Amino acid sequence: MRVLIVEDHRELADTVATGLRQDGMAVDLAYDGGEALDLALVHDYDVVVLDRDLPRVHGDEVCRVLVARGGRCRVLMLTAATTIEDRVGGLSLGADDYLPKPFAFAELIARVRALGRRAQPAVPPVLTRGDLTLDSAQRVARRGGRRLDLSPKELAVLELLLGARGGVVSAEQLLERAWDQAADPFTNTVKVTVSRLRRKLGDPPVIETVPHAGYRI
16 A cells, blocks of 8 residues: 655654554655645555645645545545534545544554555455455455465555456556655566565465566466
8 A cells, every 4th residue: 555644744744654664555755735746646645644734735725636636545634623623624625534633543554544445446454365365454464374474565565466356466556556755666676575475375376477467366
């Protein structure tokens, strides 16, 4: 899952990004509304965590633009204001969820993951194909009932492949959705990660390479 954090309080933004990355998400950061809109033009985010009070371009306007563009991304709006009117106002702009500050980090993760599952096309919280299952909320994968020892990045790739429901996922799509903006698009990091994942999934092999197209389960 790829997430954009938009928050002008740099320490908070960096802390949230670190926590989401530790939970296996690919996270980009923007410290003002203008930067957020620039990044959203380039990358196809699953979830945008959006502070409402932003410099340059207000969070309300960022939300309006993101919603007007359509696409897969879901918006989780953050604000220090806690009145019912504030919450209704944020949701009326098209935000998909609303979380007042201060918030419990566990709740933030749960809400981000729930919104990610609602991105188009929607995917269930537990993905299954044959004897392979992945609980996206618990970040646990099993094959034949045996728990697999997967890294956060391997779990992210497996989630994307299972979420495709037998469809082909290109290396470019995996790089876009499972890695952040710091990833070098010219490296073989996707190939290496898929190779490690194949080895850990065991026999018989379940990840198929489709020549000139990508991978599928």
